[in-house]
Amino acid sequence: MRITDPQLFGRVAVALGGNSAEREVSLASGRNxxxxxxxxxxxxxxxxxxxxxxxxxxxxxxxxxxxILHGRGGEDGMLQGALQALGVPFTGSGVLGSALTMDKVRTKEIWVAKGLPTPRFHAYRKGEDIAAVIAELRYPVIVKPSHEGSSVGITHVFDDADLPAALELASRYDGELIIEELIVGDEFTVAILDGETLPSINIVPKGEFYDYHAKYVAEDTQYLCPGLQGAAEEEMRALALRAFHASGASGWGRVDLMRDRSGGNWLIEVNTTPGMTSHSLVPKAARAVGIEFPQLCWRILETSLGDVAA
Known part of the structure; x- marks a missing residue:
């Protein structure tokens, strides 16, 4: 639903900060x-x-x-359930989409069931036979918490020597970890705004990986938008939208992907409350199609005008 009068929104609470591991990012997003x-x-x-x-x-x-609360509490269905119970409209996905996409393991299980491409993975808990897991997946792998975002607790592991520290780091944030096959290739993201995709972004960090520092601190990360051209761009955007809908997400969000050296696309995760900082990706994609930051925020706020129970 599109509107032109700001008074029709009423008094708007911008929910920010909170107490998750992503508090500082949320505060920066919220201020913007x-x-x-x-x-x-x-x-x-x-x-x-x-x-x-x-x-x-x-x-x-x-x-x-x-x-604009990132991470646990604000992005995992907890807040969404409370708001729906109170009958208060809000931006972003509802309870199901928020809870599912915050759980990387369950999101990937849905994608596998739908026949959508995602790297091989294992849901790992302390005490399992890690050697058997590695034997199945083979190095290199990525170790990360199943219920965190913003690259919190993530390690790229190339051999046995680095594995214990990676497991210990991820376990600080979550009792369930995801150990995932590392796709060698280029990193992409596709933003979704009110049921439509924005141009893909090819993320080219100065270092080897797009980690927390590259996302929020470094000034030398390159963002190529659109990341692809022609049929390849259309294919990636169509896949991202299918993955977004399959995971129950709605309103707005972002789908992260890897593109391997053979041109294959691999789904990594969905963010239902993406960052809105000076380094964030959704504003960059929106700007590529002429939507400046204030208009983007307006468009996102308009998504709250739908069904409260969505």
Missing amino acids: VLEALRSLGVDAHPVDGIPALLDALRAGHFARVFN
Whole structure:
């Protein structure tokens, strides 16, 4: 639904910060969103964390929520369930899409069941026979928490010597880990906005991998948008949209992929509340088609005007 009058949104809570491992990124995203919405006349106000947000909503202070809480609590279905129970409209995916995509293992299981390409993987818990897992997948692999984002707790592992430290790091964040085949190739992401894909981005970090530093700190990471041309671009965007819908996601989000040396596309994960910082990818893709940051925030806020129970 498209609108032109900011008053139709009512008083908007920009939910930011929180207490997840991605708090600092969420604060940066939230500040940007808040400034953009206010520049367009939206009556928007910051609210830090879920308890404060729910108190304000129960008191009737806000008409809807622009959710920019990254990570656990804000992106995993918990907040979405509370907002649906209160009958408060919000941006982004509902309970199912949020909970499923925050769980990397279950998301990949859905993709496998749907016949969508994703790297081979194993859901690992402490005490399992790690040697058997590695024998099945073979090096190199990626070790990461199943329920985190923003490259938190991720290690690329090339031999047995690096494996114990990788498992220990990922276990700080989650009891269930995902050990995944490492696809050798180029990293891509495709943003989805209200049911349509934006141009792909080919991410070219200065270092070997697109880690937390390359995402949020480094100024030398290259972003090529569109990342592909012609049929290859159309194919990747179509796959990303299928993966997004298959995982129950809606509204807006981002699908991360790898493209191997033979031109094959491999689905990695879905982000239902992507970053909106100065380094973030959805704003870069939107800008490539003439949607500047304030208009992007407006378009995302418009997705809250649909069915509250979606």
